[in-house]
Amino acid sequence: MAIITLSRFLIEEERNKQIICADLRFLVEIVSRACKAISIAIGKGSLAGVLGGAGTDNVQGEAQKKLDVISNEILLEANEWGGHLAAMASEEMEDPHLIPHRYPKGEYLLVFDPLDGSSNIDVNISVGTIFSVLRCPEGVPAVDDKAFLQPGTQQVCAGFAVYGPTTLLVLTLGDGVHCFTLDREFGHFVLTQENIRIPEDTKEFAINMSNARFWEAPVKRYIDELLAGQQGPRGKDFNMRWVASMVADVFRILTRGGIFLYPLDGKMQDKGGKLRLMYEANPMAMIVEQAGGVASTGRQRILDIGPTSLHQRVPVILGSKNEVERVVAYHGQ
Ligand code: AHG
Numbered sequence: 627m628a629i630i631t632l633s634r635f636l637i638e639e640e641r642n643k644q645i646i647c648a649d650l651r652f653l654v655e656i657v658s659r660a661c662k663a664i665s666i667a668i669g670k671g672s673l674a675g676v677l678g679g680a681g682t683d684n685v686q687g688e689a690q691k692k693l694d695v696i697s698n699e700i701l702l703e704a705n706e707w708g709g710h711l712a713a714m715a716s717e718e719m720e721d722p723h724l725i726p727h728r729y730p731k732g733e734y735l736l737v738f739d740p741l742d743g744s745s746n747i748d749v750n751i752s753v754g755t756i757f758s759v760l761r762c763p764e765g766v767p768a769v770d771d772k773a774f775l776q777p778g779t780q781q782v783c784a785g786f787a788v789y790g791p792t793t794l795l796v797l798t799l800g801d802g803v804h805c806f807t808l809d810r811e812f813g814h815f816v817l818t819q820e821n822i823r824i825p826e827d828t829k830e831f832a833i834n835m836s837n838a839r840f841w842e843a844p845v846k847r848y849i850d851e852l853l854a855g856q857q858g859p860r861g862k863d864f865n866m867r868w869v870a871s872m873v874a875d876v877f878r879i880l881t882r883g884g885i886f887l888y889p890l891d892g893k894m895q896d897k898g899g900k901l902r903l904m905y906e907a908n909p910m911a912m913i914v915e916q917a918g919g920v921a922s923t924g925r926q927r928i929l930d931i932g933p934t935s936l937h938q939r940v941p942v943i944l945g946s947k948n949e950v951e952r953v954v955a956y957h958g959q
């Protein structure tokens with residue numbers, strides 16, 4: 627069977643299904659090219675002197691890794707000149723990055739987490755890039771934070787790359803979830819999984835157990851029941867995995883099911899959660915829903931949240947439908 631490259635896939639989505647327009651196709655191509663460049667930088671590691679801290683903090687007060695800064699720069703530079711964007715926003719920048727006046731402006735907004743799981747970069751564990759595409763509201767004279775503050779249901783595209791044993795690109799254009807693998811010799815992404823579906827049931831969960839003493843009662847109850855295994859109320863044994871790179875944990879769930887939780891906990895109550903809505907929770911929620919899973923804060927569907935700030939944090943519970951719905955039900959009791 628002929629291989630389907632990302633370029634061919636996108637052309638066919640545009641031509642046959644009219645799902646996307648040429649500008650959005652170009653945008654995804656450019657983002658995928660940036661992910662390729664990030665993958666190359668990561669792959670060189672110590673040889674290129676890119677590991678370790680940058681010596682700076684980002685807007686959220688987190689110490690930046692060199693590769694956080696490099697990945698952010700790669701995405702900004704790749705997406706500035708094409709005429710497809712009105713602005714970009716990133717985990718690593720307090721304010722939106724406007725398109726320089728020398729370039730034409732387009733109708734889309736791009737939001738990204740340039741390097742997800744960056745605490746794992748120095749120990750050679752998978753990291754990734756997460757992105758979300760919104761339409762810039764019409765009649766906005768100058769693009770600022772407010773243009774971006776749209777609920778996740780408004781995303782026209784979401785995706786993430788995983789820089790692991792292979793480099794993967796997971797993509798949704800609102801019509802299913804598809805996975806592409808980077809062919810390093812040819813330099814292009816090739817379609818390797820079409821219409822990924824998350825199994826509705828699972829025996830695997832992902833949570834940072836070290837936070838157990840800070841969890842709210844519904845999450846505590848749910849995890850206690852899983853840990854009780856066959857002898858407990860669930861009547862079966864569960865397995866646990868926690869990569870601490872959301873991209874890798876979510877990709878595992880897309881591949882074989884599971885539930886991922888980064889719930890609200892006592893020590894981050896004032897922040898609203900750990901993960902960021904605009905460039906972590908929303909794109910992952912769109913992907914998970916498009917694959918037949920569920921994504922919730924425990925109290926609300928993630929995609930329905932009306933954002934109040936660019937770097938807003940939210941609790942995240944996503945994955946296999948029946949498990950996430952159970953946790954949501956516990957929150958309602
Ligand atoms: P980032 O590296 O972009 O700041 O994101 C890290 C996130 C996410 O990838 C992961 O699920 C979580 O933080 C890990 O948290 P712990 O360090 O508490 O395990």
Ligand code: MN
Nearest residue numbers: 739741742743
């Ligand atoms: Mn992240």
Ligand code: MN
Nearest residue numbers: 717739741742
């Ligand atoms: Mn990050």
